[in-house]
Amino acid sequence: MLDCKEAYELICKAIDREVKFNELETIFSQNKTDKKNNNEKTKKVKQEDNYIEVKRFAANFYKAPIVNYKGYVKGAIQEDKNRYSEVISSTLLSKNLLQSWKELAPVRPNHFDTAHTPSEKVEMEKLQGTNRKEEILAKLLFYQREVAGLGYIFDYQTPLKETQDDSYGKIDLLGYNTDDKCYSVIELKYRPSGSDETLLRCILEAYTYYKLLDLNQIKSDVGHGGIKNLKELPKYKHTDKAELVILFDEKSCKADDGGAETNLMLRIVPKKVNEANYPSNTVESQQHKECKELIDSSKRKALRTLCEEILAQEPNLKQIRFVVLRADTDSKVPYPTNIKGWSRKLDRLYRAETLLTIPSKR
Template sequence: MLKSKEAYEFICKGINRKDKFDEFETLFGQYKNDTTEDTVNIKKVKQRDNDGDIKRFAANFYKSSIVNYKGYVQGASQADKNRYSEVIASTLLSKNLLKTWTDLKPVRSNHFDTNHSPSEIVDMKKLQGTNRKEEILAKLLFYQREVDGLGYIFDYQTPLKATQNDSYGKIDLLGYNTDDDCYSVIELKYRPSGSEETLLRCVLEAYTYYKLLDLKQIKSDVDHAGIKALKKELPKYKHTDKSELVILFDEKSCTDDDGGVETNLLLRIDPVVVDKPNYPSKTVVSQQYKECQELINPSKRKNLRALCEAILKQESKLKQIRFVVLRIEDIDKAVPLKNVQNWSSELDRSYRAETLLTIPSKG
């Protein structure tokens, strides 16, 4: 049976970066030369959901630095098929490694024991007093609830791990797509200076989180304020076992001279001086937006598209994968958040979204 170190080695060889195999121990928590049993005994790692070693590969591969590589494989021509992300996507498919994700199962007994509430009273100045701007943006979308072009947001930072030893992260946003009647597992990417993560990383992270989410808990929950609001405020809402993966990202972060006041998702980007607008030193287009423009072109990013289609074929309850750009609502249409104190029409915004590409399930 294929082991996680063998799977990772396939990928490293495929991109001509055998040197990156040295990251295996840190990434997967297993020594390169150890057996799975030895590693578990030595480190006393308790992973109740990871009975099989290969699950470690599926659960952690998106974190690997190589998944975020841009450019072309060293020694290969600068053809689209030789991009790092394209070769990795191709290897996942040709070596049948994508199938390992089917073994991932939810482990947390309650995803919604966090006391998250869309109507909790918060102070915008205190909220913005941190460098964790992606998390702040996620909270603001959660407080806004309905985001045109995206859906109804009913939770943020949804936990997936059962114990502190689990390596799983948190889902950035959970939503309900009112147009397609399905839940949205949303992977948000944002940095004031421009996010640099690849779409390959985004897709694999969103897919991993989807596999670790127990949707039935949404139906059975009776205490989570966001779920209560979802059921109350959407008359046509109906629980479903269908979902979509959504990659949500900024188009660009602009300088003041480039019109940042009219386009930037956040203006309070300085955690020390939160009562004045701040702008990046140069205008930067996000990596996700650049790659999505290429993915829209049928002649480019073919292996990434094939990977998305293979994920959808593998998961009968996934309806689609959407690539969505987040934008600010027209300033004159912005609606102040009632629960957010010190919300300012000059510094704060409402949001809308625009779907650039939808890859549908063919099932």
């Protein structure tokens, strides 16, 4: 297996791009444990050192700028196979780099020590008082609990790192798919002006987080508020099966384009907490654009194959779902009573629509 530097340089070469100065160390930063391991080479064999490098590549590659490149490789004919994401997907497969993810394993002893609970009291004004709009949306989905077309949400911002020095992020949302009887590792993408992250990044990020999550902790953590409620679901039964869900907005609309009915969040400017806010232009999200192409069997073939190979090497992954989140303006569901200041005029209930499911062939 190639080490971290060799693997990254190989992919950069495939897309005709030079590795920029200090880029490797910035993207593939090591935690203290890995640095200590690398400094004890006299006590380790070469194979063990390479194992650390392989893990480092898999755990951090989704953060590389090249994973978010749009358009076509420089100098190539503008055909679908020459898109950056297609070439990177093909290279991950042809050079057996996807197998690096098999080396990842959970490190955190307790994912649920954050004590997130759907019954906690929160003020809408304070909830909106952050620039991290994606995190606000994740919390609103958590407080709604059951989202039609998506599943039952029992945690948000689930931590994965063991120490502060780990580079791992947090899972946006954890849910339970009552129809397919599996847990959902949900990667949420949202920006009021339209998210521009590629599906390749979304897929690799969700897969990385799945590998760093210990599903058995869901069963054992009886003190977690969301899990307690999960156990009360009529159709719920703990399982070792899971799915990856890429959850995204279709588009952010200006007022004249129907933003009042369709926009996922209207109360998005902290200084104007009691007023609706709309973008100046209607912008379709990058994920929705690419998902429409992924549905077309003649496009995004390498990206689809990448999804199929992820499923093939993970016996407990049932499927990868691409889901668009929508404002549920017609819902009769009661608004979350634990959110003080929640308004039907300014705040949303949500539903979801699955645009594409790629199932495991197992």
